[in-house]
Amino acid sequence: MNLKNIHSVYFIGIGGIGMSALARYFKFINKEVSGYDKTKTPLTEELESLGIDIHYTDSIDLVGDNFKNSESTLIVYTPAVPSSHIEYQFFLSNNFQIKKRSEVLGIITKDTFCLAVAGTHGKTTTTSILAHLLKETGTPFTAFLGGISEDFNSNFYFQGNDVSVVEADEFDRSFLRLFPDVACVTSMDADHLDIYGDAETLQKSFSDFVGCMKPNGKLFVRNGLPLSGFTYGIEDDSDFCIRNIKIVHGTYVFDLGTPEVNFTGVKFNKPGRHNLLNGLVAFAMAVQTGSPPDRLAKALETFKGVKRRFSYKIKEKDFVFIDDYAHHPTEINAIYDAVIEMHPNKKVLVVFQPHLFSRTRDFADDFAKSLAKFNSILLLDIYPAREKPLEGVNSEWLMNKIENPHKKVIQKDKLISEIRSQNPDVLITMGAGDIGLEVEKITKEFEYAN
Secondary structure, three states: OOHHHOOEEEEEOOOOHHHHHHHHHHHHOOOEEEEEOOOOOHHHHHHHHOOOEEEOOOOHHHOOHHHOOOOOEEEEEOOOOOOOOHHHHHHHHOOOEEEEHHHHHHHHHOOOEEEEEEOOOOHHHHHHHHHHHHHHOOOOEEEEEEEEEOOOOEEEEEOOOOEEEEEEOOHHHHHHHOOOOEEEEOOOOOOOHHHHOOHHHHHHHHHHHHHOOOOOOEEEEEOOOOOOOEEEEEOOOOOEEEEEEEEEOOEEEEEEEOOOOEEEEEEEOOOOHHHHHHHHHHHHHHHOOOOOHHHHHHHHHHOOOEOOOOEEEEEOOOOEEEEEOOOOHHHHHHHHHHHHHHOOOOOEEEEEOOEOHHHHHHOHHHHHHHHHOOOEEEEOOOEOOOOOOOOOOOHHHHHOOOOOOOEEEOOHHHHHHHHHHHOOOEEEEEOOOOOHHHHHHHHHHHOOOO
């Protein structure tokens, strides 16, 4: 497909974080852009403010005439859209060019020097750090991010088109549509078992992803993963390694070793050893663009973060409120470790919204162990996303598995009063569903009360 022949791009599911980044890109290069989404959100409102027309009812009558020419219109859809979708069926039966988001991303980036971040955890933060480092060193690049970067206040950034920075998403095997020059794999924990069936099949897909790399491509792998490439780690024998970590006024200060040169006194402000690893591999990948390593190491200090990735909403002496996207037991463990490292001996209340019935079922025992570590746990109802309920799988069922007496299933309208009654030193909201919409309410309620 030649994008030069495309004049209009229509998105089915335009409000998704990855879809909206593509919509911004096509708007930026002066294509006509429009789309459908099920729900109006702050993200769709931002797109509308850019002049992108969006409607929220599945009806072909609401699609503009400019998007009904099959020869000059590209249809982009997300796998979350059901095949029964009326608009999707119209475009399908009228011979439009219809492509998944991942296919379009592969087409856009194939002829660039592509940097792709893969892994079941850490993709968005690593990609955002990588984009920040390239921006700070003046490298011409385009970034498609899976979250809202606090450095760019966007999930899309353009500073040239020589280099592309993308997330290589394992969901629906999307990352097999990419052709990276440089890639990393941050983690390969079992996830998306509704797609893969078992952990072994998921792991094989990462090997298949590595096979999609361009000839002479460079792969960076977290030390211990069963893939061959340059390794990265903390206090070990990795090719790229962080050593001698200290925490000074809430900031990590450390030495950074590479095969060629070592840096001392490097600083990084995002809490959590998992984020140190994300910063390290972003640095290693950025070096491959020819950016000066000393400037890249210095730029690590100024990375602000990603919204809903260990985001401090309130940080006072007597009360801390942190929001995070964590929706897998491994991610919850990483948040717990970061919190007790940065806020030791504090009473911590976690509010968790499970994401997907299948994921809750598949990892219930691991979720229970991860959540039990916190002083107190509040569970919201499971966020269904693309799924229908599974019999017997609900938040009460999960709660009963948690070996901690301070636990409760709660409705959103009771959340603020319950937080107030528990009076924690540290509050954490976690989940990949619509819990993010509660965060601002909580922030407003407590930011002046402490």
